[in-house]
Amino acid sequence: MSLRIDNLGKRYGESTVFGNVSLHVQPGEFVAIVGESGVGKSTLLNCMAGLDSWDSGSVHIGGVDLGGLSDDQRALLRRQQVGFVFQAFHVLPHLDVAQNVALPLMLLGRPDSARVDGLLAAVGLAGLGARLPQQLSGGQLQRVAIARALVHRPGLLLADEPTGNLDPTTAAKVMDALLAQTRAEGAALVLVTHSQAAAARADRVLRLSADGISSSF
Template sequence: MLLNVRNVSKSFPGEPPVEVLKGVSLDLRAGESLALTGESGSGKSTLLHIIGGLESADAGSVTLDGVELSGMKDADLADVRRRHIGVVFQQFNLIPSLNVHDNLIFHARLAGRQDNAWTNHMAGALGLTEMLRRYPEQLSGGQQQRVAIARALAGKPKLMLADEPTGNLDEDTGDRVMELMLALTAEAGTGLLMVTHSPARAGALDSQITLSHGRLS
């Protein structure tokens, strides 16, 4: 099992405290893709952040490839993110100071796993070969998101987390980006956990689960 999430709970401070996740559990096998759906405020992004080691859970455990993330120190969590997890955000979040090529290889180089052949292959598959010297501000939204996907997969991580990766794109561009992302994660053998609002996009993945009021339904 690649990912094991057991009874994860999370609250945010407030009067009264807001309970976002209430004992959530899920599993993901290596190379498998799973869609996480749910209405706004249901806790999807929070769960994704906890799995990615970006945020800590109040209770429960997250195990990635046999390594327990809960209770890890900040530096160790950062190491896990660097080596084993790729992240794609809705807003692309490319590094504006680096060109497409440098953005693309950035995460892989951080992880010390740069593979030029694989990077070139991805760039070709994603149609980025002609724009490697451009800067993010010179790209369209669809192009930026393709760079973000390539960046997340460049180091062939064990797990890719995608938070509404097509949320900012039009329908056709979103379809194309989804298609490429699924093809490349399958090719890299990377597990994919994707947050989405769209039932159609969720349907394209191996399986889907829905969060409602902090619980899986």
């Protein structure tokens, strides 16, 4: 699934977060976005998903203009077509691992325990489906978040600092799992990161600043 952003701008009051951001992500492509802290990388990612509003420009997912959709329509598109990996995991503490991963399928009315079990195995969590989140390490929780984001086979995956809270060895394992599953599904991946190691694995690296977005070398 493609993602297209044209001349996107975001302000908070009189302060410009970013402006003139344009990029096109092809189906199956992995794009990393880097930049200084506070430049609006996470805000940009939220705009891509239609979780946040913008003040100028447009966002298209698979040819659909998010600006022309209601909040409910955006939520449905995300539920069907988009996976989001949050930096803070956002797993539900009262659900076990398998239930957390299965949640997107349940919301779509497509329960599939075999898909959940297979994805848990693919990200290195085989046999841990019955555990509660508080029984897992940070690296394991991030892999739960990745499995949950991918379980419904989205065409677009958005990931916000998925290795930001992890040690280098665990971070590498998490990136391995993320890339392997994204490639297997042919999904487009946009990753916001401070990690040079994570960005180095992307097909393209872009740098966000207040003036826009550009190639990073």
